[in-house]
Amino acid sequence: MLKSSRPAKPIDFNAPSEQVARRLIGAIFTVDGVGGRIVETEAYDRIDPASHTFSGPTPRNAVMFGPAAHVYVYRSYGIHWCLNFVCREEGHGAGVLIRAIEPLTGLDAMRQRRGLEPSRLLCSGPGRVAQALGITHGNNGMSLLEAPFHIEAPDEDYPLATGPRIGITKAVDVPWRFGLAGSKFLSKPFPKEA
């Protein structure tokens, strides 16, 4: 049996966000050729008190109630943009927040947008990812499967770390944060394995 490398099967976004969030770890994501390997995600569900969708459809979260594999962008703390991939679970909107990327391509563009030399701080955090990839509200509702976006499923199995989600005040114990174990590009370390 050959190890690791195998053909990449497309990621199915018509699935529970928790499952999609796991499968996205290791995927290659680019915007106009700028991007890298997804190393950290969080799942948010329709019946999840921490989710924007919990209280039902509003103008802001409308995209999350639309078709899967689209992009939901919202403004965070009045300053930052945050990027999500829409999922579908039994017809109910859900999403995956992209929290960190290992920069691989378009480093010049990222450095320019972030005003930083390439480092672990370039794309390590949801606001930083959006800034480095040039994502704004203008991308809200766009298909993830069409230009300028490109997503490629992981080509091997990556060791997964799990833990509670960051920066929320409700459902704080739900372990729906996922990461590439040992990656230097995580926004924060994961709690030590029990």
Next chain:
DNA sequence: CTTAGGATCGCCT
């Protein structure tokens, strides 16, 4: 190393 505070605005109560 850790903690504290400010920036800034769309959305919901």
Next chain:
DNA sequence: GGCGATCCTAAGC
């Protein structure tokens, strides 16, 4: 009117 699915900087230990 209050509060974030955040980030940055400065100050304290």
